[in-house]
Amino acid sequence: MNALETLQHYFHYNEFQSGQAAVIDDLNKSQDVLLTLPTGAGKSICYQVPALMNNGLTLVVTPLLSLMEDQVRHLKAFGIKQVAALNSFNTKKERQHVLKHLSQLKILYVSPELLQQDWILKRLKKLYIRFFVVDEAHCISQWGHEFRPDYMKLASVLHSLRHPTLLLVTATLTEDVKRDIFEHFSERNILEHLHMIDRDNISFIVEKCVSNMEKDRYIVDCLSAYHVPTIIYFSSKKETERVSHHLRTALPDHRVAYYHGDLENNERMLIQQQFLSGELDVICATSAFGMGVNKRDVRLVIHYHLPTQIESFVQEVGRAGRDQLHSVSISLVTEHDRLITERLIEGEMIEEAVLVQLFRLLDQYPEIDMDEFVDRHQLNEVHRRYLQNYLENHDIINDNKTINHHNVTEFFKVEWIETITKRQQFKRKKLLELLLALNGDRCIRRSIYQPFQTKIKDAPFGCCSVCGFTLAQFNPIQLQTSTEKLSWEEKLLKRLRPHSEALDWKGERDD
Amino acid sequence: MFRYLVINLLHTIKSNRSPAAIYHILTGKKSSQTIQDLHVFQLHSYYRLLPHLTRQSFDDVINSIVDEGLMMWVNKKDYTLTDAAMTYLTIQTNTTDYFHSLTHTIDPSAKYIFTERLYLTIQTFTHRVMNERGFIPVTDDVTIQAFVKQYYHVHKQQLSDWLEACHTHLYKVLITYPEHDRHIFLDRLSTYRHSGQSFQQLTDRYGSHEADLRLTLALIERDLFIRSQQQTCLSDLLPGKQTVLRYPSLMTRSAQKTHQLVMRGYSIDELIQARQLKRGTIEDHLVEICTLEDHFKLTDYVNEDKIAQIETYLSTRQTQKLGEIKRNLPAAISYLDLRLVFAHYQKRLYK
Numbered sequence: 001m002n003a004l005e006t007l008q009h010y011f012h013y014n015e016f017q018s019g020q021a022a023v024i025d026d027l028n029k030s031q032d033v034l035l036t037l038p039t040g041a042g043k044s045i046c047y048q049v050p051a052l053m054n055n056g057l058t059l060v061v062t063p064l065l066s067l068m069e070d071q072v073r074h075l076k077a078f079g080i081k082q083v084a085a086l087n088s089f090n091t092k093k094e095r096q097h098v099l100k101h102l103s104q105l106k107i108l109y110v111s112p113e114l115l116q117q118d119w120i121l122k123r124l125k126k127l128y129i130r131f132f133v134v135d136e137a138h139c140i141s142q143w144g145h146e147f148r149p150d151y152m153k154l155a156s157v158l159h160s161l162r163h164p165t166l167l168l169v170t171a172t173l174t175e176d177v178k179r180d181i182f183e184h185f186s187e188r189n190i191l192e193h194l195h196m197i198d199r200d201n202i203s204f205i206v207e208k209c210v211s212n213m214e215k216d217r218y219i220v221d222c223l224s225a226y227h228v229p230t231i232i233y234f235s236s237k238k239e240t241e242r243v244s245h246h247l248r249t250a251l252p253d254h255r256v257a258y259y260h261g262d263l264e265n266n267e268r269m270l271i272q273q274q275f276l277s278g279e280l281d282v283i284c285a286t287s288a289f290g291m292g293v294n295k296r297d298v299r300l301v302i303h304y305h306l307p308t309q310i311e312s313f314v315q316e317v318g319r320a321g322r323d324q325l326h327s328v329s330i331s332l333v334t335e336h337d338r339l340i341t342e343r344l345i346e347g348e349m350i351e352e353a354v355l356v357q358l359f360r361l362l363d364q365y366p367e368i369d370m371d372e373f374v375d376r377h378q379l380n381e382v383h384r385r386y387l388q389n390y391l392e393n394h395d396i397i398n399d400n401k402t403i404n405h406h407n408v409t410e411f412f413k414v415e416w417i418e419t420i421t422k423r424q425q426f427k428r429k430k431l432l433e434l435l436l437a438l439n440g441d442r443c444i445r446r447s448i449y450q451p452f453q454t455k456i457k458d459a460p461f462g463c464c465s466v467c468g469f470t471l472a473q474f475n476p477i478q479l480q481t482s483t484e485k486l487s488w489e490e491k492l493l494k495r496l497r498p499h500s501e502a503l504d505w506k507g508e509r510d511d
Numbered sequence: 512m513f514r515y516l517v518i519n520l521l522h523t524i525k526s527n528r529s530p531a532a533i534y535h536i537l538t539g540k541k542s543s544q545t546i547q548d549l550h551v552f553q554l555h556s557y558y559r560l561l562p563h564l565t566r567q568s569f570d571d572v573i574n575s576i577v578d579e580g581l582m583m584w585v586n587k588k589d590y591t592l593t594d595a596a597m598t599y600l601t602i603q604t605n606t607t608d609y610f611h612s613l614t615h616t617i618d619p620s621a622k623y624i625f626t627e628r629l630y631l632t633i634q635t636f637t638h639r640v641m642n643e644r645g646f647i648p649v650t651d652d653v654t655i656q657a658f659v660k661q662y663y664h665v666h667k668q669q670l671s672d673w674l675e676a677c678h679t680h681l682y683k684v685l686i687t688y689p690e691h692d693r694h695i696f697l698d699r700l701s702t703y704r705h706s707g708q709s710f711q712q713l714t715d716r717y718g719s720h721e722a723d724l725r726l727t728l729a730l731i732e733r734d735l736f737i738r739s740q741q742q743t744c745l746s747d748l749l750p751g752k753q754t755v756l757r758y759p760s761l762m763t764r765s766a767q768k769t770h771q772l773v774m775r776g777y778s779i780d781e782l783i784q785a786r787q788l789k790r791g792t793i794e795d796h797l798v799e800i801c802t803l804e805d806h807f808k809l810t811d812y813v814n815e816d817k818i819a820q821i822e823t824y825l826s827t828r829q830t831q832k833l834g835e836i837k838r839n840l841p842a843a844i845s846y847l848d849l850r851l852v853f854a855h856y857q858k859r860l861y862k
């Protein structure tokens with residue numbers, strides 16, 4: 001089968017979307033590729049098709065657990081069964097199951113922290129790895145908006161796997177990040193496939209509000225006028241719940257739910273599935289929602305709170321209008337936004353005081369118990385990995401925790417603190433950049449996409465609120481939901497015997 | 512109904528333990544203390560009844576019980592039930608019917624496997640019978656998925672027969688539950704063109720507390736599980752070899768290792784040495800072993816004088832509060848002495 005036949009056979013699409021075929025050709029010729037595609041433009045097809053066409057295993061490194069699981073489910077739903085995911089949340093049983101069938105797999109998703117463990121590397125080295133895919137490749141860069149310490153070691157992993165063909169994928173690539181990526185994989189000859197990521201079917205609106213009450217009111221008004229598939233983004237879990245309850249009361253015809261990282265896995269899956277299949281209209285979510293959710297007809301993305309940088313904003317907005325129909329992004333901004341988001345940034349960073357404590361331990365003790373240190377300072381898992389990797393990379397500690405005092409120099413300490421301070425300043429700069437882009441008097445679309453590309457497409461449906469676009473110009477197809485009361489006997493029959501001819505219920509809904 | 516269950520359990524443990532002990536039993540915590548509680552109060556059939564119940568939901572119910580004057584806090588951990596609670600328990604009728612499935616002790620892990628298989632089979636068969644292949648499985652557990660895949664292959668020619676039989680069976684079971692509960696069970700099912708409703712959605716739709724919803728589902732699932740042990744159309748979904756549940760095997764693995772040394776007559780200090788564990792951990796193990804193992808020789812660890820003093824005190828007082836006993840006995844008697852004698856005493860009392 002050639003690439004197109006493979007696509008048609010496995011995925012039932014008639015043709016490739018723009019950009020996909022060229023990447024697949026290069027990969028099949030064993031050419032390393034750096035690819036940027038806007039979210040939702042089908043970047044996974046770019047490696048899934050070659051993976052299915054070629055011998056050997058395709059290894060996909062992705063930091064996002066939900067994305068990994070979604071992709072596996074998605075492929076299985078297409079009847080492609082030789083796929084699996086390995087991450088630190090697998091149960092022992094699941095992990096054994098995967099390892100047992102490793103040699104039969106075509107695609108294996110794996111989280112970066114697992115790739116650093118000997119037991120898995122040893123198994124992988126025995127296999128023929130055809131493609132090595134790094135998803136969310138911007139995580140390699142210290143300057144990327146989602147720096148992942150575990151990505152710092154990918155080059156050496158790649159090296160130990162006898163050089164499979166490399167594909168680096170990201171939706172958000174700035175010049176700084178690109179430089180870091182090329183530096184990290186300096187021994188490879190990487191070809192760029194960079195596509196424009198601006199979305200000309202999305203119109204941008206910024207609405208200044210003075211309070212949360214005003215935001216609530218705005219959303220109720222907006223959604224009563226537009227009953228369309230909608231995602232509302234928040235930075236606080238509590239607020240997703242509060243606003244979701246509020247909307248349910250204010251808009252009884254809308255089917256609303258909330259989604260955040262504290263929900264049980266099962267509950268999250270149900271909500272996601274309902275949104276995908278059109279059983280839910282409005283979802284109030286934190287940024288945990290959306291990775292890998294490929295719903296094509298999201299018409300509205302509302303930011304109740306702003307993220308911490310333009311890259312995340314672009315990614316979240318990009319979940320609207322994947323079917324190319326007119327869609328709208330609305331950002332509700334207040335004067336306090338800056339404070340809220342700055343607090344978020346502080347939470348993400350390791351404080352200087354923590355480093356100073358760490359230095360004290362390094363100076364005074366023969367070995368260090370990282371778990372205890374992390375516990376005492378209430379650091380999260382990302383912080384822990386960051387500290388651990390940093391210390392290992394500078395030969396301060398090795399596996400058995402013994403401290404190499406020789407390397408704990410004043411220079412090392414000063415340099416580390418400087419790195420952290422710089423990073424904090426950098427984060428603040430990024431936040432400011434986003435706030436300026438949304439609050440300035442320049443075209444919003446231009447301000448948002450400029451960090452990624454110099455040319456920006458014209459917007460056929462209307463550009464942004466600065467350029468004169470108003471919500472009144474938005475005229476999407478609206479959802480019709482009907483509620484129908486079923487007795488429990490009818491429900492049971494309909495659920496268990498959908499094929500029963502006594503029932504004719506095509507297209508109707510029962511909730 | 513969850514409220515009734517909690518008050519009933521509070522009544523059973525008779526203020527000897529804090530309400531959190533009930534939470535740990537319901538969610539199936541694998542700690543020595545919880546396993547001791549199962550034995551002492553004979554609550555095996557409640558173990559892991561609601562594995563995903565959140566602490567928040569549980570505490571909400573406790574708080575509402577207090578607010579309504581059914582329970583009073585004596586101090587931070589200890590409580591008493593009021594007369595109003597006793598009245599409440601007696602006037603709640605037809606609860607025996609409702610909770611009938613709790614009269615059987617079951618293996619919670621076998622029930623889990625059965626239930627997950629059932630839900631995934633229903634989801635798979637209703638989709639396939641409509642020639643629909645694409646859906647997101649309700650469970651991520653690969654062993655469950657592997658089973659249902661096999662099961663599907665066996666039944667793929669008779670999907671509608673299987674669904675019809677399942678429909679009839681569910682009808683028979685559901686009709687024995689209140690109408691409200693039937694709807695909850697059916698709304699939670701994921702089937703063709705209907706994704707199961709999440710707890711937040713069920714809470715909104717039925718105005719029930721999340722803990723009540725979980726209990727409703729757990730009781731129906733349990734009922735289906737128990738009935739399947741007789742021959743029903745769902746019996747194929749039971750896990751292969753029915754393991755007979757012996758709760759002593761629930762002894763934590765670490766305590767089992769200690770137990771082997773205990774049988775060889777190690778002293779406490781030798782245990783600490785040999786196991787390289789903290790004294791407190793070894794003490795916990797000893798108490799656990801004392802509770803669970805009939806052949807544990809108390810006199811190996813507490814001298815007979817002390818045992819006599821403690822037992823005398825216990826036989827004259829109603830209290831079971833360690834702190835109080837400790838204060839009233841000579842200082843030479845340690846907490847460990849007390850806990851061991853106490854565990855031993857309770858074991859005999861409830862046998």
Ligand SMILES: [Zn+2]
Binds near residue numbers: 446463464465466
């Ligand atoms: Zn504009």
